[in-house]
Amino acid sequence: MRFFATLNAPEPQATLVQVGATPALVAPPCALGLVADARPWLAAGPYRYANLVAVGEVTLFNRAELLAALDASPLLPTCSDGELLLATYATFGPAGLGRADGLFALAIWDGTCLMLARDPVGGRTLFYSQVGSVWVAASHLMALRRSPIVTPRLNLSAVQSFLTFAYLPGAETLLEGVFELLPGQYLRLTPGGQRNSGFAWLPQELPPDPHMAEADYVVLLRQQLEAATQAMLPPNDDVGVLLSGGVDSSLVAALAARFHAHPPRTYSISFGDELPNELAYSGLVANHCATRHRVLRFRGAQVAAALPDAVAALDCPVGDPLTAPNLLLARTAAADGLRVILNGEGGDPCFGGPKNLPLLAYALQHGLTDPAALARIYLRSYRKCYDELPRLFTPAVHAALRSAPPLEERVQPYLSNPHMQSYLNRLLYTNVRTKGAHHILTKVERITAACGLEGRAPLFSRAIVATSFALPPQLKLRGTCEKWILKQAVADLLPAQIIERPKSGMRVPVQHWLHGPLHDLAHDLLLGPRARARGLFNPALIQTWLEGHGMLWPRQGIALWMLVTLELWLRAYRV
Incomplete structure (x- = not known):
């Protein structure tokens, strides 16, 4: 509706x-x-x-x-x-x-x-x-x-x-x-x-309770995880889980298997056996939790064909290469008769996933306390097009943007939130309020809704977000161990290989696709007459990127993916 x-x-x-x-x-x-x-x-x-x-x-x-x-x-x-x-x-x-x-x-x-x-x-x-x-x-x-x-x-x-x-x-x-x-x-x-x-509600950092030991916080978190997952299980229907093989999606699958009346259906994505994947980990979890597991293999041509529909389903564009594969997965889950599918989104922004440790270390090493400087470092951590904008935009766009507020203002108020005493919690607060609300959750909701499903994220419920800011920061990031307390809270649910493995994320072969099934689409979209008529971007630079030159290839690939996504969105919305 x-x-x-x-x-x-x-x-x-x-x-x-x-x-x-x-x-x-x-x-x-x-x-x-x-x-x-x-x-x-x-x-x-x-x-x-x-x-x-x-x-x-x-x-x-x-x-x-x-x-x-x-x-x-x-x-x-x-x-x-x-x-x-x-x-x-x-x-x-x-x-x-x-x-x-x-x-x-x-x-x-x-x-x-x-x-x-x-x-x-x-x-x-x-x-x-x-x-x-x-x-x-x-x-x-x-x-x-x-x-x-x-x-x-x-x-x-x-x-x-x-x-x-x-x-x-x-x-x-x-x-x-x-x-x-x-x-x-x-x-x-x-x-x-x-x-x-x-x-009506904002996350609040709570001071540590002197009467609670580490083990008490672990128990508290486990109770909240169980309650959040149980609340999102459909009482009379089957439930699906998007299972990547990481800790977050694996713990959701394990809790769903423990508390739901029927074994959940789990889905993993592969882009071809010749490309890197995490199927061994997701298969291990599916076997451990006795789920009804499917591996969905999507080729680049399928992703290219689904990309316009995935982009059109989004209110605001998302430059995540998983949007089209997620749409294909949602279509499969809907065809299997599901109405609700769970995911593991939320573990990183709430409990101290990747990028927080490097940001903390850099700020400490350089003694950074100025909010604007911290915001610039935060923007660069995205490793998207921030540093490329001066040569990517045309002179006319640069002129039009002279009076625009600095990009740092998008995150600076969150990073300097006076109600968050810990710098780690300020980083997490920024992630929850920006990437969480405007990327992770809305992407899942729109993509699944386009297929008649409801995507639910137990690790991103209001209760779990509130709990995460009631935990002492040192329990979320312990030394170099990310999400330490989250792993401790579910250690008995999952194989040790899953708990102990470092975060890798789903590897999406964007560069491989841009050399293959997406090459002609990207070229026609970004250098065609409609894109040129907008006058937004330097066509010579885009041509250089399409030829594989201009900057490191991994970053070049994601930059082109974002530009393709933007162009498809502008066409879908007739802007």
Whole structure:
């Protein structure tokens, strides 16, 4: 389901419109509630409580907790998740939204103003724009793009951000004047054009408890991991798990196997036996946990064919080469009859995965404390196009970007958060609030939703994020051992080979594909007349990269992949 919510002035009225399951069913005029067959929910919304009516997409994982808090409410235990969330908001105000552990994007009308709200960790998206005295919002950017009052002008500042991060790390989108609600944020809009916003929930660093030993923290984390995974298991259906063979996805598979009524279906990806893979590790875990395991082998030609669909499914482009393989996997899981598929996303940003140790060591070695300097080092750690932007952009783009805010401002407030005393926790907080909410979670949600699935990330639930910042930092990164406490918490669940292996990540053969099935596509997309007419990039430099020259090949490959992704996104959204 996708929804529109618009607020018109000067008349103090709102129109809430529920639209079809796919963006293709959204007719342009429905942003103003003028489509004859679009059902207005102002009088009889899908979620009602007291004087409130709301539309949205809501999946809750802590229903029992919320129902207990509403013990005097007339709601029945069988009420929908949307009704329960609306009742929680009616009772506790915006703080009630912060009590919810789940995925939601919600528009609430109380008779005088429209309030937009996004779940605490950012599992679902919500976009909005103001054009004159009219507010328009939608849970899918494509739906907003098709609104007749939104002009799809390209936001060059966002292009710069995307090429630095491989995603958009905050409120800005590639459409000028269109913004994304941040995780945990709520926004009140009035017909007069006023707005005010706040956060229903934010991660908080807690001081170490002097009464707790290391073993106590390990037990605490294990209990939270079990509870988070159990809450995300579908009670009456099979469940799938994307199993890469790393610690994070392996522990999710092990917990799902332990607590679900049926052995989970696990899926691993291979790009061909002749290329590096982790099938030995994922196979070891699948055998250890007695899952129903499938290895899906995708060739470069299949990935190239699926890439346009994968990019079009995303609200904002993601320069992750796994987007197309993940779409192919989701299609397979849906064909197997699954409706829910779990993943191991969240372990790295919450518990101190790769890149944190080098950043900590570098800052210590050079005595860096200046927030701007720390932000520059953080941006370079992405190893994308940050250092290439001066020669990649055309002179016209550089001129247009002179007044744009520095890229460092995207992450500097997170890195200097005064509520996080530990520099490691500041790094993790930055990862959770930027990459987690605007890349990891939304990529999974959109790709799986495009196939009729719901992707769920137990390690990125609100409860697990909160727990991670209640753990002493030295238990997350112990010496050179990353995610130490996470490994300790699940050591009895998994083979020692999985616990002890270093992080490697899924190796995606981007360079191999760019020499083969993606070569012609990349050349036609990046050097064709439509791309040249935009005047964004230096075609001579792109030609050099396509020929395999200009910088180290691994970085060259990912730079080209990001440019291809961006061009496909711009075409899908007709920008």
